[in-house]
Amino acid sequence: MTTVVFTEKNKAAAQISTILSGGSAKRSIVDGVSVYEFQRDGSLWKIMGLAGHIMGYDYPEEFNNWRDVDPAVLLDTDPVKQINKASFGSAILKISKGADLLVLACDFDREGENIGFEAKSIAEKVCNSTVKRARFSSLSKSEIEKAFNDLVEPDENMAMSAEARQILDLKMGASFTRFVTLSVRERARTKGVLSIGPCQTPTCGFVYERELAIRKFDPRDFWKIEGVFTGKGADITGVHRGGHIYDKEKADAIFKKLKGCKTAVISKKTVKEMNTNPPFPLNTNEFLKRASKYLGVSPDQALEIAEQLYLSGFTSYPRTETNMYADDMDFASILKGFTKGDYQDFALLLLSQKAIVPRNGKKDGHDHPPIHPIKAGSRMEVERAVKMPRAWDVYDLIVRHFIANLLPPAIFEKTRFEITMVDELFDSTGSIQNNAGWLAVYPFEKPQDKILPELDLGEILDVKKVTNIKAQTTPPKRLTEAELLTLMDKHGIGTKATAPSHIETNKKRGYFEVKGKTIAILDTGFTLMDALNSSVSILVKPDIRSSIESLIQDVEDGTKKFELALEEGTSLIKGMYSQLLSNRDLMVTRIAGTITDEAVETDKKNHIGKCSECERVLHIITTDKGRFVGCTGYPQCKNTFPLPKTGALAVQRSRTCKKGGAAVLKVGSKYFWAVGIGPCFSCDMEKECYPPEVVGACPACDGQTFLITTKDSRFLGCTKRCGHTQSVPKNGRLTITDKVCGGCGWRWLRVKEQGKDAKEYCANRKCEVAAQMRSSYRKK
DNA sequence: GCAAGGTC
Incomplete structure (x- = not known):
């Protein structure tokens, strides 16, 4: 007699084989897939782990060309199921031949049932045996033995429900995706x-x-009245109990009543001890949320890191819904690994206790235990095993969360004062952490202590200040x-x-x-x-x-x-x-428009800016007849502007036209052009827009030295045309920096030649500092 | 080239 068992993954196959064989199972490889064989109750057992789904739905070949098939046809076409992991298909055929009993032992959920049926459908081509289902919620010895002693019927309804989901998801996804993509491509160029x-x-x-x-969101004004009081030499701030007061007159009336008031009284005082409980154990969702919130690691990346940590044996299986530990969870042996290193104080503390009790959640997906460390690792060990950025941080989070969950609550003393001024009430609260508890190992959530002065009930306070603050509600x-x-x-x-x-x-x-x-x-x-x-x-x-x-x-x-x-x-x-x-x-119009606009906006060379006539975007359009500025909203929007016929155009992103041109372009190296206005040299505001780039006082007269750029040279000249000139480097991009020379008071130049480091030195060739700088650059 | 679901 031969029994063939299929599990959802190799790990489960290995574990179940060990349990059912008492450790005697032998592993062999069939078409690259692990199979565990052993004798039990006088029968031969073969257990094989799948890799999740090994089959998948797709449309038949002839429906694959998007342009030839109306997407609507996909709705009336049934996709077909095919093996998409060939090695598993052939391995199943080989080990199932002549089997007397097939046992489906995938995860106990809808997809698991379905995955089992995938294997069943392949195996049944070569055998005609009874098919049973083993149901278990964990890979513990007792549960596995129980499941295999009480085999049940496979649940075809459950398997078929997953089948229906797959088909409907594909029908909808494929038809809608093709429809929208192809429709939009009629009007917008996009791949x-x-x-x-x-x-x-x-x-x-x-x-x-x-x-x-x-x-x-429409912001609303509100008013908030606050008082600053003094008692026993210390200040205490209270907020008027009205909180956000939306009615200005009401706020004004309260404020007016309080104006000039010199004293207030503590009319109520409560001191309460409050506990903050440790977090529940980590299930996948909670883990991903915390990795994102505390570490800024994306859910996708976090899951990948957790997967690698799991494969390297540092942490448990990362995909679980369960946030409670089983009763027989052995915390002590895990904690023993952490008695040296970063977490030793906490591990030793917990191990010294009579019992280690987790704070369990209520979700039990009957799948895997919460994510927890399996073995201790140093930063070096973890980073060597898992070569992904942030691997250590993720491991550290899992370890800290594991320990935090086992530690006692944090205890705070929360103090609340009610302060009465005339007959208006103010509140002031503060809290002090008395016992850090689990927060000591969990630096991701650090509550701020707010300490209030020690004041008693009935204490009279001096009023230092009362304010009526106008504020606005903020958008979500x-x-x-x-x-x-x-x-x-x-x-x-x-x-x-x-x-x-x-x-x-x-x-x-x-x-x-x-x-x-x-x-x-x-x-x-x-x-x-x-x-x-x-x-x-x-x-x-x-x-x-x-x-x-x-x-x-x-x-x-x-x-x-x-x-x-x-x-x-x-x-x-x-x-x-x-x-x-x-x-x-x-x-289509709207989406195509957006896509076109986005494409134009990312085409930095030709992007001008927002259209003044519509909501769309202006850009440079070049045709065989010439070039001009046009709008993406054409033909509805006919907004256009002429451009100079010759010269390379460069949009000056940091320059704006004071006369309201759409953008400023540099034409060749010669002159500037404001879109919609014309060349800047013919504009009466040219002097304002292009003031001389002054570098310092002229050493020969009371004028100023400035940078003069001509068609084929550049040099420094005097604003009063006194005749004093100095040379500047010929090559490289030249900018006048904000840095002022300590020696002569001139500005520093920055010269950046292509492929070389930028140099910075004083513009004044007659300045000693400049001479030193230049010689130091030469030495390099 | 379309989806979502497993797992590596």
């Missing part, structure tokens, strides 16, 4: 793909919604990556393993970018979301994911047939598609 998907689009939608809120802030991950998690967008990839997709498509820790939407992303929002608003919201999710949940529950769910899902997508189709023109 880029404008993708749409049930996870990536709502992810961008969150960023878009926040951007809308920021743009729509841009989302951080950590906040975006929270939103995605809350709305069920993506999974623990895929959330970072949806963020990456949006970055790659040029929909948004990350600036520091916050996410800024880009024009393409905003216009696309805006267009979708006004035609198929469900796409921009998390609803699209949840409506597909509820369909496939019904399949999993057995309340809806797979075929019916596909049909309903497809018609849902078709409905959205036709809405998109009916808004095509508007959508």
Whole structure:
């Protein structure tokens, strides 16, 4: 009798083999895939680990040419499932031949069930055996043995629900992406793909919604009354209990009443001890959020580093929903590794305790334990094993979080004074950390102590100052990556393993970018979301994911047939598609416009600036007949300006025309030209715009020395034309710096020749400092 | 060249 077992990954196969064989399993390689073999209960067992999905859906070959196939056709075409990891396919065939029992032992979730069925569908080509399912939530000995002693039936509904998701995701993604991309390409020159998907689009939608809120925000004035009081020689600031007062008259009335008042009294005093609990153990989502918030490491990068740390044996498996430890978790043996080095004080403290108790969360994904260190490593060891920037920081975060979770709460003493002035109340609060607890090992969250003076109830205070401050409400802030991950998690967008990839997709498509820790939407992303929002608003919201999710949940529950769910899902997508189709023109015009504008703006050589007649962009257009400045809004916008016929044009970014020209261009090396106005030398404001570049007082008269640039030379001359001249270096770019020479009071020159370091020295050749500097450069 | 989901 032969039993063949499939697990989701090699690690599980190895672990399960060890448990079921009592350590006697032998590993062999079949087509590059590890297989563990052993005898058990008089039967031969072969256990093979897959690599997640080994099959995937795609459209048949003849649908691959975007231009030949109407995207709508994809909605009526069924994609086909194919093996996309060939070595696994052939290995399954080899080991399954003649098997008497197949056991699917992938992760106990929807995708796991589906992955098991992928292996089953391949194996069944060469054997006709019973198929069973082993269900376990952890790789512990007791659970694995129990699962293999109580094999159950595979859950076809569960597997098929994942199947439905794959098909619907692909149908929607492929048809919408092709439709939008091809439509926009009719009007804008771009090679880029404008993708749409049930996870990536709502992810961008969150960023878009926040951007809308920021743009729509209308600031409101408010007034805030504050008092500064003195008691026992110390100052104490109180804020009027009215907080933000939006009514100016009301604020003025209170302020007027308090004016001239000399004393106030402490009318209430409370001192409370407050605990701040340590954080829950890290699941993937929480880990990614904290890596972004504390370290500024992107979720994508953080997951990759955690993966490498895991493969190097430093930390546990990084993809888990669970934020609570199992009862038999052995904290002590992990902590023993940390009794030397950076964390030794904390490790020793915990090991000296009778019991080590984590502060557990409530999420149990029945998958893997929370992310925690497996072995201790020094910075050098970690960096040698994981060659990625910030690897150590990520490891340090995981270790500190692990230890923090086991330490006692931080204790604060929070003091609150109520101060009464006439009959108006002010509040003042402060807190002092009495016991750092877990915060001692967790420098990422450092609460600030605010110490209040020791005052008693009934104490009379002198009023030092009362202010009525006008302020304005501030717009909402841009989302951080950590906040975006929270939103995605809350709305069920993506999974623990895929959330970072949806963020990456949006970055790659040029929909948004990350600036520091916050996410800024880009024009393409905003216009696309805006267009979708006004035609198929469900796409921009998390609803699209949840409506597909509820369909496939019904399949999993057995309340809806797979075929019916596909049909309903497809018609849902078709409905959205036709809405998109009916808004095509508007959508295309707007997106194509934005893409053109963006392309023009990044074409620095020809980009002039914003159009004065419309919302679009001016740029230099060169045709075989000549050149001129035109607008991207053409033909609706006919705003144009002439340009000189000859001479190389260079847009002067730092110069603006005082007469209101659209931009200033340098023509050849000869003269300047203001777009819309004409050559600067014919302008009556030329002297103001191009004042002489003075370097210092003329040594021969009371004039000033300035830089004179002609067609073929440059030198220093006098503003009073007294005849005094000096030479300047012939080669290189010359700038007059702000630096003033200590020797003669002239300005310093900066000379930068191509391929050489810039030199800086005093402009005055007769100055001693300059002579010294020049000779020192020569020596070099 | 399109999606999202596993894992390496």
